[in-house]
Amino acid sequence: TENDPSIYPAIYDNRTGMNDFRQWQEAVRLGYDVNDKVKVNFTYRRLDSYFEYPTPYVDYSQWPSVPDSHLYNTEDKNRSNLVTGRVDAEISKLWSTSFMVGHYNMDYSCHTPGFDFQPNVMRNRRFQVEWRNALTWNKEWKTIAGMAWDRSDYMSENNYVAKDEWQSTLAFFAEQMWSPTDSFDASVALRLEHDSVWNNHFTWRYSNSWKVTGKDSPTRIFGSVGSGFRAPTYFEQYAANYGYVGNPDLDVSKSLGGDLGVEQRLADGHYASVTGFWTRIDDEIGTMSVGAWPNSYTTYANYSHCTSYGVEAAFKGQFKDAWNSGYYANYTFTMPKRDSIGKYETIQMANTARHTINAEVYTSPVEKLTVGFGVTAAMGRTDYNYARLDNFFTARLFARYQATDNVSLHVRLENLFDQKFIMTNDYNSGPREARGFGIFGGVTVEF
Known part of the structure; x- marks a missing residue:
């Protein structure tokens, strides 16, 4: 994809730069039935x-005058691989x-030719057995x-920081399921983890589902608590790149939550449900701005607690x-x-919508x-730094045609009315607008 975004028009005289994004993905899954009791799967x-995009640069030593302002093209490169085997x-x-x-494994680099900065490089390796x-x-x-056991290694290196960390986690888990009748089932799940960095953590969950008057009942009550x-994350602890500074003293955040709902069959094949939910997070990890622009930066902190509760109708x-x-x-x-x-005040959590x-x-x-035809809307939104964001409403059309037994054609029209709204506010490049009207099409071949 390519487009020409405007960057800080008040400072850069409405200069524009090119956004150039390219992505290649590939995946394969192979399965083999050794016999009717043993199956082997492999995925890759x-x-x-x-991603090449314009990055603004200002000579802050002479701020607020801006005698030398430039736009450089920053290059982000990312490569990752995932391999699994299962019996x-x-x-x-x-x-x-x-x-x-x-x-x-993941390798990431960010480089801005013309800046007096060494490239920002991050590497992550993880091995897991279950x-x-x-x-x-x-x-x-x-x-x-x-x-389950896993070990991860993380490396980050740039002008500000050089980190090479590792950690391993050993976990034991169990779940007991009980179905005394065709209309009732329940389960209790427990998990104990020992981490080389974060020590021991115990979590649990209980859930159940009850069809009130039998297996063919039009009413079902369900709930869970855990x-x-x-x-x-490694980034939250050790970031030191272009306005983000990590906090190595962060603590683990813990949560407790549950839900309770009822589903009603209105007619054959038609259902309605109402579900209430509640969650409390202690030591929530969130962002925090420090200093005044242009010398400000964003870091991470543990907040006392946050709560999220509400209701969903479906x-x-x-x-x-x-x-x-x-x-x-x-x-x-x-x-x-x-x-x-x-x-003593409360504010809305980051990256949420009411x-x-x-x-x-x-x-x-x-x-x-x-x-x-479909619609999606969100109101009462916040960005990563708790600031308010635009409400939005988008519509979409889609179609799929089965041309033959092996070939199907599909097309989607997204953001049908070309609605303009801010998705998030990036620290470096400011507001990020959602993409406008778009047409996506393809073909699926099965063999």
């Missing part, structure tokens, strides 16, 4: 991307097992248990007619609040052709 994924085996009617091994077992005791009881945690259904029509729609209202550092809407209808007016 690769990504190569190149699934049914040892007996009681015991089935699976063993997975995987490796991931062994999972399922024990089916009878029709009512089933146990899943296993262990805990979790998130360790700081509808879905299919019409059993000659056109094979269907629809879905959901609306989510969320109140995501975060305590400010050292203050109202989101997503809906779609589709039909097949003629044989082998499916067409549809």
Whole structure:
């Protein structure tokens, strides 16, 4: 993709630069059935991307006058590979097992010719092994248990920092599932992790589903409650690049949350549901601005706590007619609040929206052709730094035609009315606009 964005018109006299983005992805999955009880799978994924974009430069030593302002073309290069192998085996009617091994690597570089900066280079390597077992005791009881181990290495080097870190994690997990009747099921899951950097962490989850008057009941009640945690990323700890400074003293954030809902069958093939949810995160990891522009920068900090609660209403259904029509729609209202550092006020969490809407209808007016229309909207949005963002509403059209048994054609028209709105505010290049009206098409060949 190519386009010409305007960069800081007040400073750079409406100068423009070229955005040039190219990406190549490839993936393959191979499966082999050794026999009816043993199966082997192999996957490989690769990504190569190149992004060239204009970067503003100002001689800050003479600010606020700007006698020497330039636009340079920054080059971002990213390459990643993912390889996994997996064996699934049914040892007996009681015991089935699976063993997975995987490796991931990523190499990233950011270079701006003309700047007196060494290229920013990041590298990540990760190796993971997981062994999972399922024990089916009878029709009512089933146990899943296993262990996982992974090791990751991270390197970052630029003008400001040189880091080469590693960590390993060993985890044990188990889940007990119970289905005493055809209309009720429940499960309890436990997980214990030992990390070379973050020590020990224990998490749990309980969930259940109940069809109120039997397996064919039009009413189902469901819910879950559980805990979790998130360790700081390498970037949040060690970043030191173009306005972002990491914080090596960050702590792990922990969460507790749950949901409770009811689903009602309105008619054959048509359902409505209402779900309430609540989550509290302690020591939430978020961004924080330090200093005044042009000498400001963004860093990361642990906030006291934040809460997110709300309700979601959803509808879905299919019409059993000659056109094979269907629809879905959901609306989510969320109140995501975060305590400010050292203050008694609360603000909305970063990268959240108070109202989101997503809906779609589709039909097949003629044989082998499916067409549809959808909408997406969000209101009450914030960016990464907690500032307010535009509300937006976009529409889309799509179609798929099965030309032969092996070939299908598909096309999408996104942002049908060419709505303009800000997706996020980047620290270096300012507001990032969402892409406008676009047409995407392709062909799928199956063999």
